[in-house]
Amino acid sequence: MKALNDSYDVVVVGAGPAGSMASYNASKNGAKTLLIEKSQEIGTPVRCAEAVPRLEDFGINPDPSFVKSYIRGGYLIAPNGKKIVVKGGKTDGYVVERKVFDKFLAIRSGQAGTQIAVKSRVTKIEKTDDGYNVFVNYLGDEYIVKSKIVIAADGVESNIAEYAGLKTKKNPKEICSCAEYEMTNVKLLNNEMMEFYFGDICPKGYIWLFPKGDTVNVGIGVIDSKKRAIDYLDEFLTHPLVEGRLDNAVPVEFKVGGDPVGGPIKKTVADNIMVVGDAAGHVSPLTGGGIGLSMDCGLMAGDVAAQSIRAENYSEEFLDLYEKKWKEKYYKLLMNDLKYKNILQKLSDDELNAIANSIPENLEEVDVGKLAIKIVAKAPSLLRHFKELL
Template identity: 70%
Template sequence: MRELLDSEYDVIVIGAGPGGSMASYHSSINGAKTLLIDKSQEIGTPVRCAEAVPYLDEFGINPDPSFVRSKIDGGILVAPNGKKIIVKGGKTQGYVVERKIFDKHLAVRSANVGTKIAIKSRVVGLDYDGEKYTVIVNHLGQIYAIKAKIVIAADGVESSIAEMAGIKCKKKVTEICSCAEYEMTNVKLLDKNMMEFYFGDICPKGYVWIFPKGETANVGLGIIDSKKKAIDYLNEFLEHPLLEGRLDNATPIEFKCGGAPVGGPIEKTVADNFMVVGDAAGQISPISGGGIYLSLSCGSIAGKVAGEAIKSNNCSEDYLVEYENRWKEKYYKLLMDELKYKKVLQKFSEKELNALADAMDERLEEIDVAKIAFRAVKRAPSLLKYFKDII
């Protein structure tokens, strides 16, 4: 009987989300023999996010109608007192996609340039001999011991692969944002091309979102709170007075839940013959919980460096640290600034959130927390105690 998987690859990527598929794609086009492993029997499931993605041009991905459900022009921020602030342009533009199809599209794109894909494959062991890893995989009920010169862990917020390799990536409970979401029909949107965000006691230390998705909408929230479950807060929000009955006739057709690691990036993302990418690496916005853009970008960097390492016959940490240097140069300061801003904003009461909103213009071109803080303190000096370390 022909073996389904080879006994050795240059690169094994574990996790076929956006980060993993981008890593395997760039590893393959740079000449490395690459295997992409995913524990699910269908790539893209289960869906655990609100499905908003940025413009995809810089990644060479066409916004295919098969997965694009809505084009997004910006967002509407809604304070507890109901004041609406419109943000248009910049990072708020993009698409709401069908993640099941989008993730599969990225995996197919990777397979088309040579990546071998193994679905329903769970990594049950990881051994290192100083030169290569042996990845023990349960693939469709059969155990394989597969050697790899480089392993890339892209296995999400619950990552165990990096821990197996001796890299600390476990997240504290207080750093995990619990998310719950309904995809609903018959939602009356404020604007079919704008995302909606709600703040206050309805979602402690987080926010509620309503994202247009073609004929449906994603209605969900993320919280860091132990008093009630995320689903309980979400169900209460469906009847919130701020909605003015816009969800009265809405009906859920799908429920999604998950967690987002919003405590900032892990300290170390490389070791000899090993890299960590995406949610597993904490490459996700501490403020918004959005990680797809960062996963696409950092996955691309990891795949390119992996391909370069294989060509150079040097898979040491000293060589692979180029991945860490590149992604940190682009995003580390941004992520650490957002982490600082998040900790400030989480201290705000509803009254203070309203004061902040009242101090802001009703239209913004971008969300620049430092600029917003400066304007807010000028108009509401009582907010200085929160923003003194920002402005």
């Protein structure tokens, strides 16, 4: 195995979609880049529902080696069973095999010139005059690697940016606890549609059924201390809302994880460092989805890192170009989703049913602001929840 070099232009910590996209763009644009991943196999363990947006928008061919299903839309299902159909827009995409997809992104980065160190852990980073010393345990050996720029893509439990003084620690009350079975023998409403269930069956969150080829991802995300996420999920498997469609379901894999739904961190850059992906809070507070957003922000971080290297300017002022880019594109969206999530978490089952009865059964897009007008017009008692949106 090739030993690590003494120095790199860019060191990316974490080989999830954000990290692999950042390292890919940095390498493609001429920066000498190292990508560090703590797991011995990139893509494991899987901790999400595996839905991604249209990969064509990233210049990626949706290869059947990792694409398991094409998704055309979804059903939003109220506690009383009423179904709202949403098609197109953000619901148009794929369900992938993350074990294969994440590795594909890392291979793509490696082909662009990135050196990749798996089963490696960054134990600390230490500021120098022109960058950072990155302390790495690589396959059992200790290295000190010099880097002009560090990109922290180390997930919800991020600590790399904390070493640099950036605040990435998440409020435990804003981390969604997730549990998921991958199951066979599930009867879906439609094999090209996702299903989302809301209400007391999944406090302050939702339950999902995502088609995945021969299997279905059946999962839950909750923010609740009364019971474990898996307890709520097990109860749902026999719930009347699924009408026995899971009676013969057989799990072939079980996944757990945490999803940061408290919105983006306040600051994602400092001298010689940038933060991206779950570590930066690049996750929709409303849906918990963040793969596409993290991939895009990763590309931005890699591009700015390469620009920084060419300009020989690694200051916060220069790297702030990255923060301006991602905020211009996503900050308002994330903050609106945070507002909508806070409203959703306050609604009772009766109020959720009233909302479902107040809006059309078929939607081309979910524009919460426009829907709020229709909801309040038909159910004025809900004004107290939606008045700030009107």
